[in-house]
Amino acid sequence: MSENYKESLDNIVKRIIKYEQILIVGSEVIRQEGDHNTIVNNFLSQRFMEDYGGSNEDRYLDYPKIIQEHSDEFAASKLNPEMRQLLETGCFRLVLTTTFDPVLENALREIWQKRNLELRVRNIWEEGVKGDIDVAETSLRFNPATMQPTLFYLFGNAKGGAINGDGQKKFILDDNDRIEVITRWIKTPPKNLVNFIRSRRILSLGCKLDDWLFRFFWVSLIGDIKKLRQNGEVAVTLDDEDKEEKRLHNYLEKKIRLFVAPDARKFLCELNARFNNKEIRDALVKELRRSHGVFISYRRESEVDASRLFTRLTTDGFNVWLDTERLEGGDDYRDMIFKAMDSSRIIIILIDSELIQAQHTNLEAEQKRFYYNKEWNHAHELVLNKGNEAPCILPVTLHGCKSDSRLGILPPYIESAHMLDADAEYNRIYQKIDEILNK
Numbered sequence: 212m213s214e215n216y217k218e219s220l221d222n223i224v225k226r227i228i229k230y231e232q233i234l235i236v237g238s239e240v241i242r243q244e245g246d247h248n249t250i251v252n253n254f255l256s257q258r259f260m261e262d263y264g265g266s267n268e269d270r271y272l273d274y275p276k277i278i279q280e281h282s283d284e285f286a287a288s289k290l291n292p293e294m295r296q297l298l299e300t301g302c303f304r305l306v307l308t309t310t311f312d313p314v315l316e317n318a319l320r321e322i323w324q325k326r327n328l329e330l331r332v333r334n335i336w337e338e339g340v341k342g343d344i345d346v347a348e349t350s351l352r353f354n355p356a357t358m359q360p361t362l363f364y365l366f367g368n369a370k371g372g373a374i375n376g377d378g379q380k381k382f383i384l385d386d387n388d389r390i391e392v393i394t395r396w397i398k399t400p401p402k403n404l405v406n407f408i409r410s411r412r413i414l415s416l417g418c419k420l421d422d423w424l425f426r427f428f429w430v431s432l433i434g435d436i437k438k439l440r441q442n443g444e445v446a447v448t449l450d451d452e453d454k455e456e457k458r459l460h461n462y463l464e465k466k467i468r469l470f471v472a473p474d475a476r477k478f479l480c481e482l483n484a485r486f487n488n489k490e491i492r493d494a495l496v497k498e499l500r501r502s503h504g505v506f507i508s509y510r511r512e513s514e515v516d517a518s519r520l521f522t523r524l525t526t527d528g529f530n531v532w533l534d535t536e537r538l539e540g541g542d543d544y545r546d547m548i549f550k551a552m553d554s555s556r557i558i559i560i561l562i563d564s565e566l567i568q569a570q571h572t573n574l575e576a577e578q579k580r581f582y583y584n585k586e587w588n589h590a591h592e593l594v595l596n597k598g599n600e601a602p603c604i605l606p607v608t609l610h611g612c613k614s615d616s617r618l619g620i621l622p623p624y625i626e627s628a629h630m631l632d633a634d635a636e637y638n639r640i641y642q643k644i645d646e647i648l649n650k
Contacts, residue, residue: 237418
């Protein structure tokens with residue numbers, strides 16, 4: 212392995228860790244051996260002829276039924292273990308696939324369910340929001356580490372049925388289907404998805420550049436082939452023994468500065484090996500833990516203290532969410548605040564003597580008046596509903612507020628947590644946050 216190759220691998224891994232790479236999974240790396248699309252099509256054709264018979268056109272109607280009836284052939288266990296190992300890093304919140312059956316989808320559901328997260332599935336044939344991602348996820352202020360895990364079928368999927376109401380096929384079996392899906396992509400592309408991808412980079416595994424359909428989608432997603440000369444790497448599959456593909460390899464690598472790995476399976480193994488390197492693994496763990504972030508909930512009267520704590524924590528490298536720093540005019544503040552809380556690992560609740568007194572003297576009026584109570588209620592819902600994945604509630608006192616002054620006043624889930632003082636115990640707050648994120 213040359214030094215340039217190692218450096219390219221390391222750079223790709225670093226960008227994966229920072230959620231800068233969008234993964235496209237092709238047929239060559241889905242199963243442990245063989246080309247997945249070939250295996251699946253042969254299996255489906257055989258089952259179609261044996262179990263159903265009929266004309267060639269009927270297969271569009273019967274393939275989804277065959278997939279359902281022979282679910283073992285499309286179970287998560289069929290996924291290539293090397294691919295599963297890469298996906299289990301948790302670094303790919305968005306995965307695109309050129310396949311049409313549910314093997315990858317089933318595996319991703321298992322992987323994210325272990326983290327108490329639900330996989331979102333999108334399909335090029337779906338209309339509107341069902342065929343795209345949320346527009347908020349295209350914002351420059353959006354943290355990709357908080358994206359709902361998403362699988363997007365570039366060429367459609369057969370799992371949910373063969374034909375849409377307008378008679379269009381939901382997955383690709385021949386060149387006519389390829390032309391139809393390209394026409395659809397040109398007319399009504401998923402704009403939010405494309406914008407999100409163009410702000411990042413594509414890592415393509417097991418997709419062939421000599422496949423004209425994949426090449427169309429690849430160029431469509433990056434927007435401009437010239438961009439690759441400045442900042443792009445894409446790992447693809449080419450046959451170095453073929454003279455034409457060798458020339459294409461040299462052109463892409465030398466003229467466009469595209470990183471090309473002729474053997475996709477070998478490259479996948481090398482990528483996993485880099486993740487297993489202790490130095491890289493430590494960087495991965497650190498990035499993953501800190502990317503989940505810290506949310507600060509406070510009374511408006513404590514805004515200065517909240518801002519001071521935000522500055523100290525961000526200076527120390529933590530990813531902190533504070534409304535005055537993250538919200539802008541026109542934002543749906545309720546939606547953005549709750550989404551930030553949902554994706555945070557820690558929720559800091561700032562408590563001062565005035566808050567205690569207000570809660571004590573007129574609890575009902577205080578709860579109606581201040582928005583932070585809604586944040587408290589939402590935090591409590593997260594604690595109750597997310598189990599091991601629930602954020603940690605970290606109460607922090609201000610201005611010498613005594614812990615014994617809160618008994619019976621604050622909600623039990625806050626009162627039961629150990630409180631730290633923002634002024635006197637900042638180092639302990641830092642250590643506590645680091646400890647929680649390193650669990």
